[in-house]
Amino acid sequence: MVQRSDSIIVGIVSRFMVPLIQLFALYVIAHGHYSPGGGFQGGALLGASVLLLRLTVGEQPSNLVFHKKYGTPMSGFGVFIYAAVGVAAMIGGGVYLDYANLPIAGMEPAALRSLGILLVETGVGIGVMATMIAIFDDLAKGDFHD
Amino acid sequence: MKLLSYILLLTFGILLIYAANKLPTRGHPDNPINRDTSLAGTPAASAHYIRNAEKEMHTPNVVTTILADYRGYDTLGETTVIFCAGIVVFLILRRQRDGSKV
Amino acid sequence: MIWQLELIIYLLLIASAIVALRAKDLLAAIVVLSVYSFGSAFLFAILGAVDVGFTEAVVGAGITGILFLAALYYTTRKSVD
Numbered sequence: 001m002v003q004r005s006d007s008i009i010v011g012i013v014s015r016f017m018v019p020l021i022q023l024f025a026l027y028v029i030a031h032g033h034y035s036p037g038g039g040f041q042g043g044a045l046l047g048a049s050v051l052l053l054r055l056t057v058g059e060q061p062s063n064l065v066f067h068k069k070y071g072t073p074m075s076g077f078g079v080f081i082y083a084a085v086g087v088a089a090m091i092g093g094g095v096y097l098d099y100a101n102l103p104i105a106g107m108e109p110a111a112l113r114s115l116g117i118l119l120v121e122t123g124v125g126i127g128v129m130a131t132m133i134a135i136f137d138d139l140a141k142g143d144f145h146d
Numbered sequence: 147m148k149l150l151s152y153i154l155l156l157t158f159g160i161l162l163i164y165a166a167n168k169l170p171t172r173g174h175p176d177n178p179i180n181r182d183t184s185l186a187g188t189p190a191a192s193a194h195y196i197r198n199a200e201k202e203m204h205t206p207n208v209v210t211t212i213l214a215d216y217r218g219y220d221t222l223g224e225t226t227v228i229f230c231a232g233i234v235v236f237l238i239l240r241r242q243r244d245g246s247k248v
Numbered sequence: 249m250i251w252q253l254e255l256i257i258y259l260l261l262i263a264s265a266i267v268a269l270r271a272k273d274l275l276a277a278i279v280v281l282s283v284y285s286f287g288s289a290f291l292f293a294i295l296g297a298v299d300v301g302f303t304e305a306v307v308g309a310g311i312t313g314i315l316f317l318a319a320l321y322y323t324t325r326k327s328v329d
Contacts, residue, residue: 033205036298038213040224041306048310055314072236079229082222097218099203113203117214120221127225131232132311138239140318172295209299 014056018065021049029125033114039124043078046125047132054136071134078127085119254294261287272327278316285309 022045029042053062086097094101099116100109107115170177184190199211213221264284271277285308292301 032210033207035207036209036302038210038299041299041302044303044306044311048306048314051311051314055317072232075229075232079222079225082225086218086222097222099215110202110204113215114205117203117205117210120214120218121210124221124225127229131228134232135235136315136318138235139315140321 010056014052018049018053021052022046025049025125029121030118032121033117039121040128042121043125043128044132046129050129050133051136054133054140066133068133068137071130071137074130075127075134078123078125078130081123081126082120085116085123089116250294254291257287257291257294261291274320274325274327275317277327278313278320281316282309282313285312 025042025045027042028037028045029039032038032042050062050066053065059068085099085102088103089098089101090096092101092103099113099120102112102116104112104115174180178185179192181190182193195212195216196208199208200206203211203215205211261284264280264287268277268280268284271280285304289301289305289308292298292304
C-alpha cells in the first residue's frame with residue numbers, strides 16, 4: 001500500500017473544489033435543455049467529485065458526502081426513475097416513454113415533454129453517479145490511507 | 147520484424163489519409179446526412195428532428211431531444227448497461243461480510 | 249476551419265500518445281493519457297460535436313484517470329518494459 005502523502009495543499013484545494021464541481025454538475029444536468037450536457041455528463045461530474053474526496057481526504061470523511069453503502073442501491077434507483085417515467089406515460093394513456101401523456105393536469109404536451117426530458121436526465125444522472133462511486137468502492141477495498 | 151511493423155504502420159496511415167480526403171465536406175448542405183430525403187427516396191429523420199424539435203418540446207438543444215425523447219429507448223438501454231457494469235463489479239469484487247480481507 | 253489549430257492539436261495527440269506509451273513512470277503515463285483525452289475533446293468541440301467532447305473530457309480525463317490511479321495504488325509504479 002502506498003503511503004499517504006500528507007500534503008496540506010492537496011487536501012485543502014480538493015475540499016475547496018468539490019462543492020464547485022458539484023454545483024457545476026447540477027448546472028449541467030438542469031441546463032441540459034439549452035446547452036451541451038445532460039444526465040450522463042452531469043452524473044459523471046458528480047461521481048468524479050466524490051471520487052476526488054475519496055482519494056484525497058480518505059474514506060471516513062467522504063462517507064459523510066456519499067456513504068459507500070448507498071452506491072449500488074442508488075444506481076438501481078436511477079434506472080428505476082427512468083423506467084417509472086415511461087410507465088407513468090403509459091398510465092396517462094400513451095405508449096411507453098411518450099412524455100406527452102404524463103398524468104399531470106393543466107400542461108400542454110410540449111411542456112410535458114420538456115418536463116419528461118428533465119425527469120429522465122435526473123434519473124440518468126443519479127444512476128451514472130452512483131455506478132461510478134460503486135465501481136470505485138468495489139475496486140478500492142479498504143482505505144487508501146491506512 | 148521492427149522494420150516490417152513500421153512499414154505496415156506507414157502504409158495504414160497513408161491509406162487512412164487517402165480515405166479521409168474523399169470524405170464529404172463537413173457541414174455541407176448537400177451531404178447525404180443533411181438532405182431532406184434519404185438515398186432511398188424516403189423522408190429523412192434528421193430533417194424532421196431539426197425542424198420540429200423546438201416546436202414539439204420547447205427544447206432548443208436538438209441533441210438532448212434526440213437522446214432523451216425521440217430515442218428514449220436507446221438511452222434507457224444505455225443506462226441499463228452502465229447499471230449492469232456496476233452490478234457485475236459488485237458481484238465479483240464485493241467486500242466479504244465476515245470481515246476476512248480478500 | 250482553423251486548420252492551423254487542428255494541426256497543432258493533431259500533433260499534440262500523436263506526441264502525447266507516444267509519451268504515454270513510452271513513459272517508465274506509470275503515474276506520468278496516466279497524466280499524459282488525460283492530456284490525450286483533453287486534446288481529443290477539444291478536437292471534438294472544433295468538429296462541432298460539443299456533447300461528445302464534453303463526455304470525452306469528463307469520462308476520459310476524469311473517471312478513467314481516477315480508476316487507473318486506483319489500480320496503480322495496488323500495483324507497482326514503475327513499468328518494466
